[in-house]
Amino acid sequence: MRHLYEPAAYRPEVNSYWQTTASPLRWPELKADRTADTLIIGGGYTGLNCALELAELGHDPQSIVILEARQPGWGASGRNGGFCCIGGSKLPVDKQLARFGEAETVRYFKEQCASIESVRENLTRYGIDADPHSQGETQLAHRESEIAGLEAEKEQMETLFGIGCRLIEKSALAGEGLASPEFHGALNMPLGFALNPMKYLAGLVRAANGAGIAGFGDTPAIAVNRDGGRWRVSTPGGTVSAESLVIATNGYSSEDLPRWLSGRLLPVLSNILLSRPLTAGELAAQGWTSNQMSHDTRNLLHYFRLMPPANGESGPRMLFGMRGGTSADDATMAAMHRRIRADFDRFFPAWRQVETPFFWAGLVCLNRNLVSYTGPIPGMPNAWASLAYHGSGVAMGSHCGRLAGRMIAGDLAPEAIPAIMRRVPGRFPFPAFRKTYLAAAYRWYEWQEH
Numbered sequence: 001m002r003h004l005y006e007p008a009a010y011r012p013e014v015n016s017y018w019q020t021t022a023s024p025l026r027w028p029e030l031k032a033d034r035t036a037d038t039l040i041i042g043g044g045y046t047g048l049n050c051a052l053e054l055a056e057l058g059h060d061p062q063s064i065v066i067l068e069a070r071q072p073g074w075g076a077s078g079r080n081g082g083f084c085c086i087g088g089s090k091l092p093v094d095k096q097l098a099r100f101g102e103a104e105t106v107r108y109f110k111e112q113c114a115s116i117e118s119v120r121e122n123l124t125r126y127g128i129d130a131d132p133h134s135q136g137e138t139q140l141a142h143r144e145s146e147i148a149g150l151e152a153e154k155e156q157m158e159t160l161f162g163i164g165c166r167l168i169e170k171s172a173l174a175g176e177g178l179a180s181p182e183f184h185g186a187l188n189m190p191l192g193f194a195l196n197p198m199k200y201l202a203g204l205v206r207a208a209n210g211a212g213i214a215g216f217g218d219t220p221a222i223a224v225n226r227d228g229g230r231w232r233v234s235t236p237g238g239t240v241s242a243e244s245l246v247i248a249t250n251g252y253s254s255e256d257l258p259r260w261l262s263g264r265l266l267p268v269l270s271n272i273l274l275s276r277p278l279t280a281g282e283l284a285a286q287g288w289t290s291n292q293m294s295h296d297t298r299n300l301l302h303y304f305r306l307m308p309p310a311n312g313e314s315g316p317r318m319l320f321g322m323r324g325g326t327s328a329d330d331a332t333m334a335a336m337h338r339r340i341r342a343d344f345d346r347f348f349p350a351w352r353q354v355e356t357p358f359f360w361a362g363l364v365c366l367n368r369n370l371v372s373y374t375g376p377i378p379g380m381p382n383a384w385a386s387l388a389y390h391g392s393g394v395a396m397g398s399h400c401g402r403l404a405g406r407m408i409a410g411d412l413a414p415e416a417i418p419a420i421m422r423r424v425p426g427r428f429p430f431p432a433f434r435k436t437y438l439a440a441a442y443r444w445y446e447w448q449e450h
C-alpha cells in the first residue's frame, strides 16, 4: 500500500476528544478465507451506510463483508468536527451553473439537502443519541469585504435554491451570542445540525453488527485482483472472494488499492483543538454563547462550535477546527498546534488563559473535479467507489454510501444521480507533486486572507 503522506499521518493513535465519549464495538480480525456477495473496503460512514443499505434492501447480511484496516471510526468518521451540513464539493455554484446548467445544479443542491436528512433518519432508525445541536450553520465574514459575498450567497440561496437565509449585521453579532473581534457580519443558513461524530459512528457500527453484517477490524486489504470473474481481496489473515467490490477509503485511501486510484485523490489535513469546559463567567466575558455551528469565510477554513455540556461536565467546550498543513510529522504538527492556538486566541481573546487539552488531526479528501464521486469504477466490473467529500462527508459520506448500496443492489441506476456527482475523477497532472501544489495554494491563501 502506498500513501501520499508520511507514515505519521496513518499512525494508530488519534487522541481525539471523541474517543473519551464513545467506544464503537470492535470488529474481530479476519483469520480465514471467505466469500461475499459484496466486499466493502473502509469502515467509516460510507462503508457502514453502504452495508446497511444493502442489508435493508434484503441482501443476506452475512454475505456483506466490511474490511477495516484498523477499527471502525479510526478514519475521518471518528475524528471529524461533527458538522452535518451540505457539502461534498469545492466547486463554486457559479462554476456548477456554467458547466452543468441550472437544472443539474439545483438537483445537486437538493441531493446535499437529502444527505442531511439521511443522517437524521439514521439517528432515528437506529436510536442513536449523538448530542445534536445547532439550527443550521452560520458563516462569519472574516473581513468587511466578505459581506458582499455573503449578500450574494443569500440572494443565490433564495432565488436559485428557494432557501431563505438571514444576514446578521456586525452590530447584531453580540446580541446573537457571536461576539468576536474577528468578524464583520454573518449569514445564517437553516440547513444542517451538529453532532458527536463518534457517537454517530458507534451507533452505525451497532446497527451493522445487529443486522449481522460481517465486519473485520485490524484487517487491511493489501491486494485487489480479478480471479474467475470475481474480486479477490487479500488481507494478512485471509482472502475474500466477492462478486462486488466497494472502495470506501476516502482520505485514507492507498495510491494503489486499487491501482485505478493512483494520482486521483488529494488527501488534505484538517486539525481540531478543543477547550476544557468553559464557565458561565468565561462565556459572558467573551460574549460567545451561541451553540450555532459556525465557520469563517476563508478558503483555509476555520470551523467552530460551542458544544452542549457532556454528561457530568460543568460547561460547554469550544471545538475549533482549521484546515492546513502538508505534513503530519511531529515537528509540523507541533507548529500547527501553536498556530491553531494562536488563531483560537485571536478569535476568542477572553479565553487566552483557557486550556485546550485536546488537539488532533486527520485527512479529508479532495479530487481534481472538486466534487465527490459515487459510482462504478471504469474498467473494473462490479467495482464501485464513493469518495472525495471535500471535507464535508458527515452527511454526504453517509448519503453516498446509501446511494452506492442501492446501485449495487440494482435499485438505482448510476446515471440517475445528479450529473455533478457522476464525473469520474481524473488524475492530477504530475501527481507526485500534489503536496507541492497544495503547499503553494496554502501560501497563496495565507497571503490573501490574513
Ligand SMILES: Cc1cc2nc3c(=O)[nH]c(=O)nc-3n(C[C@H](O)[C@H](O)[C@H](O)COP(=O)(O)OP(=O)(O)OC[C@H]3O[C@@H](n4cnc5c(N)ncnc54)[C@H](O)[C@@H]3O)c2cc1C
Binding pocket: 001, 041, 042, 043, 044, 045, 046, 047, 067, 068, 069, 070, 071, 072, 073, 074, 075, 076, 077, 078, 079, 080, 081, 082, 083, 084, 085, 087, 219, 220, 221, 222, 248, 249, 250, 251, 252, 253, 254, 257, 270, 271, 272, 321, 360, 361, 362, 363, 364, 365, 386, 387, 389, 390, 391, 392, 393, 394, 395, 396, 397
Ligand atoms: C479533522 C477532520 C474534521 C472534519 N470535519 C468534518 C465536519 O465537521 N463535517 C463534515 O461533514 N465532514 C468533516 N470531515 C470529513 C468527514 O469526516 C469525512 O468526509 C467522512 O468521515 C468520510 O467518511 P468515509 O467513510 O468515506 O471515510 P473514513 O471515515 O476516512 O474511513 C475510511 C476508512 O478506510 C479504512 N481503510 C483505508 N485503506 C484501507 C485498506 N486498504 N483496507 C481496509 N481499510 C482501509 C481506513 O482505516 C478508514 O477507517 C472532517 C474530517 C477530518 C479529518
